[in-house]
Amino acid sequence: xxxxxNRFGVTLVAGLSxxxxxxxxxxxxxxxxxxxxxxxxxxxxxxxxxxGDKVVIGFSAPAADHGWMGSITESAxxxxxxxxxxxxxxxxxxxxxxxxxxxxxxxxxxxxxAIVLLPFDGAAMTPVALKAMDAGIPVINVDRxxxxxxxxRVTILGDNYGMGVSAGAYICSQLDEGADAVxxxxxxxxxxxxxxxRSQGFEDALSECGQDVDNRVAAExxxxxGEKAAGNLLQAAPKIDFLWNHDDDQGVxxxxxxxxxGRDEFVMIGGAGSANAMRDIQADNTxxxxxxxxxxxxxxxxxxxxxxLVQGKALGDLVEVEVPRTVQLYAPVVTKDNxxxxxxxxxxx
Amino acid sequence: MTDNIPASDETARVEAxxxxxxxxGTGALAVLNSSVGRNAGLVVALVILCVVGAATAGDxxxxxxxxxxxxxxxxxxxxxxxxxxxVIIGGGIDLSVGAILAxxxxxxxxxxxxxxxxxSTWLVMVGVALAVGxxxxxxxxLLIAYGGVVPFIATLAMLASARGLAxxxxxxxxxxxxxxxxxxxxxxxxxxxxxxxxxxxxVAIVGWVLLNRTTFGRRTIAVGGNPEAARLAGINVxxxxxxxxxxxxxxxxxxxxxxxxxxxxxxSTHGLLYELEAIAAVxxxxxxxxxxxxxxxxxxxxxxxxxxxxxxxVLNNRxxxxxxxxKGAIIVAAVLLQQRLASxxxxx
Numbered sequence: 031x032x033x034x035x036n037r038f039g040v041t042l043v044a045g046l047s048x049x050x051x052x053x054x055x056x057x058x059x060x061x062x063x064x065x066x067x068x069x070x071x072x073x074x075x076x077x078x079x080x081x082g083d084k085v086v087i088g089f090s091a092p093a094a095d096h097g098w099m100g101s102i103t104e105s106a107x108x109x110x111x112x113x114x115x116x117x118x119x120x121x122x123x124x125x126x127x128x129x130x131x132x133x134x135x136x137x138x139x140x141x142x143x144a145i146v147l148l149p150f151d152g153a154a155m156t157p158v159a160l161k162a163m164d165a166g167i168p169v170i171n172v173d174r175x176x177x178x179x180x181x182x183r184v185t186i187l188g189d190n191y192g193m194g195v196s197a198g199a200y201i202c203s204q205l206d207e208g209a210d211a212v213x214x215x216x217x218x219x220x221x222x223x224x225x226x227x228r229s230q231g232f233e234d235a236l237s238e239c240g241q242d243v244d245n246r247v248a249a250e251x252x253x254x255x256g257e258k259a260a261g262n263l264l265q266a267a268p269k270i271d272f273l274w275n276h277d278d279d280q281g282v283x284x285x286x287x288x289x290x291x292g293r294d295e296f297v298m299i300g301g302a303g304s305a306n307a308m309r310d311i312q313a314d315n316t317x318x319x320x321x322x323x324x325x326x327x328x329x330x331x332x333x334x335x336x337x338x339l340v341q342g343k344a345l346g347d348l349v350e351v352e353v354p355r356t357v358q359l360y361a362p363v364v365t366k367d368n369x370x371x372x373x374x375x376x377x378x379x
Numbered sequence: 380m381t382d383n384i385p386a387s388d389e390t391a392r393v394e395a396x397x398x399x400x401x402x403x404g405t406g407a408l409a410v411l412n413s414s415v416g417r418n419a420g421l422v423v424a425l426v427i428l429c430v431v432g433a434a435t436a437g438d439x440x441x442x443x444x445x446x447x448x449x450x451x452x453x454x455x456x457x458x459x460x461x462x463x464x465x466v467i468i469g470g471g472i473d474l475s476v477g478a479i480l481a482x483x484x485x486x487x488x489x490x491x492x493x494x495x496x497x498x499s500t501w502l503v504m505v506g507v508a509l510a511v512g513x514x515x516x517x518x519x520x521l522l523i524a525y526g527g528v529v530p531f532i533a534t535l536a537m538l539a540s541a542r543g544l545a546x547x548x549x550x551x552x553x554x555x556x557x558x559x560x561x562x563x564x565x566x567x568x569x570x571x572x573x574x575x576x577x578x579x580x581x582v583a584i585v586g587w588v589l590l591n592r593t594t595f596g597r598r599t600i601a602v603g604g605n606p607e608a609a610r611l612a613g614i615n616v617x618x619x620x621x622x623x624x625x626x627x628x629x630x631x632x633x634x635x636x637x638x639x640x641x642x643x644x645x646x647s648t649h650g651l652l653y654e655l656e657a658i659a660a661v662x663x664x665x666x667x668x669x670x671x672x673x674x675x676x677x678x679x680x681x682x683x684x685x686x687x688x689x690x691x692x693v694l695n696n697r698x699x700x701x702x703x704x705x706k707g708a709i710i711v712a713a714v715l716l717q718q719r720l721a722s723x724x725x726x727x
Contacts, residue, residue, distance in 0.1 A: 131451075139442060221549075
């Protein structure tokens with residue numbers, strides 16, 4: 031009896047550790063030719079890229095469990111490597127807020143010059159960001175906002191609301207006037223403000239041309255969740271005219287589900303802008319006809335701004351002598367016509 | 380075994396039932412098998428980790444601030460692990476701790492609860508967190524002890540439904556705490572150390588006393604080691620099992636309070652994968668997954684080993700994937716060691 035239960039225990043632990051190991055999926059945003067720009071090696075003298083005082087930057091982001099997030103860290107590292115005067119300390123991605131807090135605490139203890147932080151949960155990371163700012167370390171908040179404006183010196187945001195607006199406006203532009211289209215939406219993780227913003231923007235833009243969202247499901251940014259959510263959605267809606275999928279990572283699963291169901295009566299619009307999705311748009315042989323960009327290079331921009339901030343340099347091309355407080359990136363629509371322009375900076379999912 | 384003990388002496392019977400399962404070999408083996416021997420292994424592991432930390436990161440590792448950072452991180456998972464130790468010694472397992480923590484954190488940060496706390500005292504929030512944890516533990520315990528559902532399944536169901544309920548209550552949004560007294564209390568420092576760390580220490584000490592110096596502890600060991608013998612010795616095995624899960628539930632409530640104080644938020648995403656972390660810490664601490672034996676000291680060492688490991692990796696700029704790999708290896712090594720000890724035990 032005892033030995034059987036022992037063996038059960040061993041199997042359990044072994045199984046659990048496999049689960050824990052399996053939880054970290056590989057992300058390869060490969061493309062080394064990616065043009066992220068800048069770097070000391072090509073710097074003109076007198077320009078911002080010219081080597082200055084050594085800057086130590088601490089970087090922390092959530093676990094790279096989807097391509098976009100993997101690309102965030104990859105591109106940040108890549109940009110940091112281009113500068114001889116930047117030392118980047120990367121605390122590897124985690125979705126445990128408690129662990130992410132202790133990573134930032136470690137940066138504070140170390141006395142780094144600046145912290146670039148993409149929080150798993152903006153509100154939960156606010157207290158420790160305030161602590162860093164109090165310690166005189168500027169915090170660059172990327173993508174997911176803190177709930178206290180004093181917790182960050184610079185905030186870099188994508189335009190989530192704008193993504194929804196762009197996707198909605200694109201649908202409106204494709205519609206015959208007065209027609210009532212069936213519009214479906216596959217959202218990302220519903221608990222995140224970014225998902226709520228995207229959906230709000232989508233709804234607002236659609237209402238401009240008298241449309242609304244007929245079917246809406248939420249996935250979790252992963253391929254598996256996208257496949258599941260889309261499978262259910264296609265069952266629920268026998269005929270669709272337009273489908274907006276918030277995220278191209280989960281889009282791989284969404285497209286698979288569409289293929290499995292043998293559906294092709296609608297136009298699908300993606301989100302975030304993965305290289306995968308752009309190749310599909312370029313080839314023009316799936317229902318995916320467009321995607322809306324949400325730059326995966328925001329953390330890389332964060333590294334650049336952190337460096338300028340610490341070295342006391344201004345942002346080139348602006349008259350203002352200090353680095354701005356907030357930078358919001360644009361969410362353009364990518365179609366077959368302009369895909370060549372964007373495919374180089376897209377992320378691999 | 381139980382026949383030759385006077386029926387009137389309950390304590391003696393419990394002791395006998397407990398001893399039946401903890402009786403060990405003699406001589407050198409006994410030393411190896413004793414909790415002292417096993418903890419010595421953990422101390423060595425801890426010292427090696429600290430040496431590696433100090434060698435690779437120098438002052439950055441050995442500074443007081445860094446030690447406090449490690450302890451603050453260890454506190455939340457540590458409190459859960461102490462509770463988990465009791466459940467595992469009692470022959471059970473609980474996969475729902477992370478979900479209970481999330482539910483507890485959400486329930487105690489709803490607008491209604493916060494309003495109540497603002498009208499009276501912040502202790503209301505602590506009370507709610509503990510009560511929610513205890514209630515979840517009670518459901519787990521009743522299902523397992525009286526419903527006859529195996530612990531793995533019952534707590535798996537709780538894992539799913541508690542997080543689901545947390546998402547419903549919070550509408551999947553992060554709830555920000557507007558009661559500054561609550562946050563301030565747990566972040567207050569006494570002698571340079573935050574209250575949250577004292578809470579962890581207190582939970583560990585109470586856990587140690589409860590396990591080693593009370594009838595409750597002896598009964599736990601008896602129930603986990605040999606439930607039938609425990610029942611014959613007059614222990615209400617079912618009710619005791621329920622109490623173990625309630626105890627762990629309360630620990631999850633305490634951990635929720637610590638995490639809320641640390642993040643100033645309650646969220647349905649709090650405590651992700653804590654069940655794995657806690658079980659891993661308990662197992663490398665030398666507690667047998669089959670029940671009947673284990674130590675709180677070992678668990679605390681287990682928690683510290685994993686926290687320091689995490690810290691050393693962060694300090695050295697190494698990826699968490701490598702750390703996961705190493706963590707897996709440590710768990711397997713610990714279990715293999717346990718297996719050897721267990722088989723030696725049964726052969727003597």
